[in-house]
Amino acid sequence: MVKNYDVIVIGAGNGGLTAAARSAHMGMKTLLLEKHNIPGGCASSFRRGRFEFETALHELAEYGGPEDRGEIRRLFDKLGLELEMIEMKHAFRTIVTGPDGFDAAVPMGMEAFIQKMEVLSPGSEKSVRQCFALADDCSNALRYIFKNKGVYDRDVLLRDHSNFMKVANTPVTEVFEALRMPTAARNILSTYWSYIGLPLTKFDFMLYILMVKRYIEIHAYIPKMRSHDITLALADAVYRFGGDVWYNTEVKRILVKDRRAYGVVTANGEEVHARHIISNISHKTVFANMIDREQIPAQDLNLARARSVGLSSFDFYMGMSKSPEELGIEDYCIFFADTVDTDDLYDRFSDIERNGRFTMNCMNIANPGCSPEGTSLMWCTMLFKGEAWNAVKPENYNKTKRNLVMRVIKEYERLTGNILSDSIEEIAIAAPPTFARYIGTPNGSIYGYEPFLWDGMMPRMLAAGEENNIQGLHFCGGHGERLHGFSSAYSNGDSAARIVAAEMKEGR
Amino acid sequence: MQNNIELIGLDPENFWRAMEERRNVIVADSAEELPREYAMNILAARLHPHQQYFIISQVKEHGPDAKSYVLEPDKSCGATECAYFSAGQYLAVYLEIGGSRLWRPYSICSGPAEALQGRCVLTVKRAKDGFASEFILANWQAGTKVVTSGPLGHFSYEPLRDAKTVVGLAGGSGITPFHSLACAIRDGVDDFDLVLLYGSRNSDDILLKEEFDAIAAQCDRVKVVHVLSDEKKAGYENGFLTAELIQRYAPAGDYSVFVCGPRAMYDFLETELPKLGLSPRRVRHELFGEYKISGRESGYAARETNAKIVIRGEERTIKCLPGESLLSAMERAGIAAPSQCRSGECGYCRSRLLQGEVFVPSHVDGRRLADFKYGGIHPCCSFPLGDTAIEVPM
Numbered sequence: 017m018v019k020n021y022d023v024i025v026i027g028a029g030n031g032g033l034t035a036a037a038r039s040a041h042m043g044m045k046t047l048l049l050e051k052h053n054i055p056g057g058c059a060s061s062f063r064r065g066r067f068e069f070e071t072a073l074h075e076l077a078e079y080g081g082p083e084d085r086g087e088i089r090r091l092f093d094k095l096g097l098e099l100e101m102i103e104m105k106h107a108f109r110t111i112v113t114g115p116d117g118f119d120a121a122v123p124m125g126m127e128a129f130i131q132k133m134e135v136l137s138p139g140s141e142k143s144v145r146q147c148f149a150l151a152d153d154c155s156n157a158l159r160y161i162f163k164n165k166g167v168y169d170r171d172v173l174l175r176d177h178s179n180f181m182k183v184a185n186t187p188v189t190e191v192f193e194a195l196r197m198p199t200a201a202r203n204i205l206s207t208y209w210s211y212i213g214l215p216l217t218k219f220d221f222m223l224y225i226l227m228v229k230r231y232i233e234i235h236a237y238i239p240k241m242r243s244h245d246i247t248l249a250l251a252d253a254v255y256r257f258g259g260d261v262w263y264n265t266e267v268k269r270i271l272v273k274d275r276r277a278y279g280v281v282t283a284n285g286e287e288v289h290a291r292h293i294i295s296n297i298s299h300k301t302v303f304a305n306m307i308d309r310e311q312i313p314a315q316d317l318n319l320a321r322a323r324s325v326g327l328s329s330f331d332f333y334m335g336m337s338k339s340p341e342e343l344g345i346e347d348y349c350i351f352f353a354d355t356v357d358t359d360d361l362y363d364r365f366s367d368i369e370r371n372g373r374f375t376m377n378c379m380n381i382a383n384p385g386c387s388p389e390g391t392s393l394m395w396c397t398m399l400f401k402g403e404a405w406n407a408v409k410p411e412n413y414n415k416t417k418r419n420l421v422m423r424v425i426k427e428y429e430r431l432t433g434n435i436l437s438d439s440i441e442e443i444a445i446a447a448p449p450t451f452a453r454y455i456g457t458p459n460g461s462i463y464g465y466e467p468f469l470w471d472g473m474m475p476r477m478l479a480a481g482e483e484n485n486i487q488g489l490h491f492c493g494g495h496g497e498r499l500h501g502f503s504s505a506y507s508n509g510d511s512a513a514r515i516v517a518a519e520m521k522e523g524r
Numbered sequence: 525m526q527n528n529i530e531l532i533g534l535d536p537e538n539f540w541r542a543m544e545e546r547r548n549v550i551v552a553d554s555a556e557e558l559p560r561e562y563a564m565n566i567l568a569a570r571l572h573p574h575q576q577y578f579i580i581s582q583v584k585e586h587g588p589d590a591k592s593y594v595l596e597p598d599k600s601c602g603a604t605e606c607a608y609f610s611a612g613q614y615l616a617v618y619l620e621i622g623g624s625r626l627w628r629p630y631s632i633c634s635g636p637a638e639a640l641q642g643r644c645v646l647t648v649k650r651a652k653d654g655f656a657s658e659f660i661l662a663n664w665q666a667g668t669k670v671v672t673s674g675p676l677g678h679f680s681y682e683p684l685r686d687a688k689t690v691v692g693l694a695g696g697s698g699i700t701p702f703h704s705l706a707c708a709i710r711d712g713v714d715d716f717d718l719v720l721l722y723g724s725r726n727s728d729d730i731l732l733k734e735e736f737d738a739i740a741a742q743c744d745r746v747k748v749v750h751v752l753s754d755e756k757k758a759g760y761e762n763g764f765l766t767a768e769l770i771q772r773y774a775p776a777g778d779y780s781v782f783v784c785g786p787r788a789m790y791d792f793l794e795t796e797l798p799k800l801g802l803s804p805r806r807v808r809h810e811l812f813g814e815y816k817i818s819g820r821e822s823g824y825a826a827r828e829t830n831a832k833i834v835i836r837g838e839e840r841t842i843k844c845l846p847g848e849s850l851l852s853a854m855e856r857a858g859i860a861a862p863s864q865c866r867s868g869e870c871g872y873c874r875s876r877l878l879q880g881e882v883f884v885p886s887h888v889d890g891r892r893l894a895d896f897k898y899g900g901i902h903p904c905c906s907f908p909l910g911d912t913a914i915e916v917p918m
């Protein structure tokens with residue numbers, strides 16, 4: 017007999033886990049299917065020797081303290097998750113070489129951040145304040161728009177929210193220019209661009225400033241026991257609210273008839289039915305491989321085709337046989353770049369040898385005791401276009417990875433004076449194929465779709481009603497409306513579950 | 525009210541442009557197909573195939589107690605290549621023995637260069653009371669089809685981490701990954717010097733002796749010293765792998781020690797290796813292998829228990845014998861539970877403990893921190909302390 021559920025969620029990444037936990041929480045009979053033997057997707061941990069490494073989370077935005085809870089903490093509280101989270105004290109340190117290069121560290125907290133920016137870039141205070149004021153204007157406009165489920169009056173927008181209209185779909189660089197922000201301040205404030213994964217000339221100011229504000233104002237956190245803890249807490253919530261989770265279960269097909277999704281088929285041929293399917297798998301993969309072509313509305317297909325696969329990553333994780341003090345490390349995270357020009361940096365994400373940007377983390381600074389006494393956990397991340405690795409063959413894969421690690425470590429040692437190369441006790445190197453293996457996204461993408469202006473947060477949100485024309489099929493995760501990143505993927509999962517709940521209520 | 529901010533040169537009408545562009549994209553029908561696969565996903569599947577389908581093309585006997593099996597892609601199953609690997613890695617081999625269904629890890633004995641020729645070799649030595657090894661030696665022959673995992677494990681040379689010289693300490697069948705490493709050095713795949721101290725009982729027991737002799741003759745970066753515990757013979761060392769012996773053969777400067785052998789050897793080295801005063805980063809162990817209850821463990825009393833196994837909501841209760849891991853109990857009951865390393869390390873067998881308690885020997889406890897909070901256990905190294913219930917992901 018075919019099993020029947022209210023909701024089937026495909027994929028237990030951040031988006032899928034949240035969608036499943038929230039669906040079950042709202043009383044729907046929920047089944048979560050995951051291809052791997054454990055949940056989490058990007059959000060996991062792994063052990064080597066004496067160390068347990070974080071796989072992906074640098075810092076969780078929108079978490080906030082117990083007093084001023086951010087959206088994500090409220091979501092987790094609602095689900096009753098019990099987590100040990102650590103507050104981040106510093107926003108970031110950035111070291112950029114080349115013309116206009118700088119070495120700057122900025123604190124968390126709005127006022128402290130603005131004051132520090134003024135010190136680093138005299139004369140910047142006014143424009144930096146205006147940036148954050150614009151973030152408020154954008155939030156107000158969004159509230160107006162979504163008060164009525166995306167129905168808004170153009171004249172009201174133009175009258176009351178012209179600032180929003182000027183910046184919401186305008187490249188970051190143009191807004192910086194319009195504010196006459198000093199160059200040094202622009203360059204420092206640009207640091208988080210790598211979390212978006214496009215140069216500042218290519219995506220909108222609103223998306224960027226809302227993200228910066230979320231990190232700075234509502235302090236970012238990290239989980240003490242790696243993101244595996246959040247992942248397991250979410251999976252546990254699915255169980256607690258009566259949902260089922262099947263691991264080692266790959267979904268091969270989504271069943272659609274007359275433009276209505278009604279179930280899935282797993283790799284071993286089992287059919288399971290549900291009125292609603294939430295996919296943590298991207299539209300590109302679902303439409304190419306999982307649904308009969310004639311069931312896919314032309315517009316949905318066109319959109320999926322036009323979207324650009326987001327960046328993948330290259331990461332190496334090191335267990336060091338020395339403490340951070342012995343290594344001379346004081347910062348949790350340093351962003352490095354060999355130029356202030358983000359277009360140039362982005363172009364070189366397609367070239368293994370010339371990629372000029374990386375971040376280096378030392379987890380012990382934020383999370384003391386995360387590794388045994390006298391050791392430390394280091395982790396380096398570099399973004400790549402998956403295609404940059406196209407010429408790599410299995411037999412030169414390891415060598416390619418190693419050469420890149422050697423180049424980056426040398427550069428790190430040169431710029432900081434801290435020597436790493438003589439105390440590496442464990443090292444694991446992940447490249448685009450690694451992410452392709454563990455999360456199955458196109459080319460190992462970790463960043464959903466690239467948010468070019470036409471595919472930014474605003475267009476995704478405003479057009480949502482007209483897109484996704486297969487009834488009962490919903491999407492969540494890094495390719496969702498709120499874009500990629502942990503907090504966004506969690507939010508996307510939450511909204512997918514809420515949409516399903518609303519539709520179920522209406523009997524759809 | 526919005527803030528009063530001068531935005532020089534920005535036009536509110538900007539807002540609609542992106543929206544229009546999106547609309548144009550959606551109606552711009554194109555004949556272009558969505559890609560069905562991507563280069564990185566294809567490369568990932570080649571590097572880490574979930575399963576590999578082989579057929580045995582040749583068998584070579586090494587005395588009465590060991591055989592080498594040459595595996596080639598089974599074309600009848602659509603297999604075309606043998607996944608490339610790092611010297612020192614292993615394959616988990618799928619076996620059906622009687623009513624049991626199980627996986628066993630075997631190091632790849634051949635070098636990575638041979639994989640490019642579509643060939644890899646597993647060498648199987650009879651283990652005392654061995655279940656799988658007996659079965660393999662008795663049943664595998666040319667033409668036998670073999671299903672394995674992709675290459676797994678981390679017992680490989682890593683120049684970013686290891687010294688330029690490795691002193692290998694091998695015992696019994698623990699020689700196989702070193703053979704792979706030696707081939708990799710000879711073939712120019714790995715770049716380091718290997719001094720191998722290989723412990724056997726008698727000169728007759730030495731596995732792969734001719735193979736190593738041949739490599740050493742071709743390549744001066746591989747040196748093999750045979751250490752016999754039960755026999756005195758010219759040209760051979762006599763005794764055990766002591767710190768003193770290691771020092772005698774180790775280079776004067778920096779070196780790494782790689783260890784692979786039976787449990788007794790690990791136990792012995794536990795007191796010998798510290799005498800060398802090496803940094804922890806200079807000592808690496810291959811997987812411990814299946815943990816056998818010795819009876820000396822504190823915190824574990826062997827007794828027969830019941831284990832309720834939950835798979836996708838279906839329940840079934842099985843017996844777990846005294847001293848038996850939950851994984852073995854499941855396999856004996858014909859449940860093809862997932863496993864790879866069987867040493868607590870890889871986490872592939874990870875299941876959820878719903879009821880009861882288990883004993884996990886500390887040095888094979890590969891659980892992650894958060895697993896302790898949510899009952900994540902590795903059945904391959906979990907021994908029930910009473911009746912249990914576990915949910916197995918399959």
Ligand SMILES: Cc1cc2nc3c(=O)[nH]c(=O)nc-3n(C[C@H](O)[C@H](O)[C@H](O)COP(=O)(O)OP(=O)(O)OC[C@H]3O[C@@H](n4cnc5c(N)ncnc54)[C@H](O)[C@@H]3O)c2cc1C
Binds near residue numbers: 075077266329501
């Ligand atoms: C190294 C790294 C560093 C990062 N750093 C940060 C950071 O500091 N901060 C931040 O906010 N974000 C960071 N990110 C990005 C962030 O992790 C992702 O954007 C986010 O997790 C995406 O979530 P997702 O819901 O799309 O799930 P994914 O992680 O993409 O997971 C998808 C899941 O679906 C499963 N699946 C796939 N196909 C099938 C199928 N057919 N059937 C069943 N299951 C299937 C997969 O196995 C996987 O579990 C980082 C990512 C990485 C990898």
Ligand code: FES
Binds near residue numbers: 863865867872874904
């Ligand atoms: S099989 Fe690897 S941990 Fe159990």
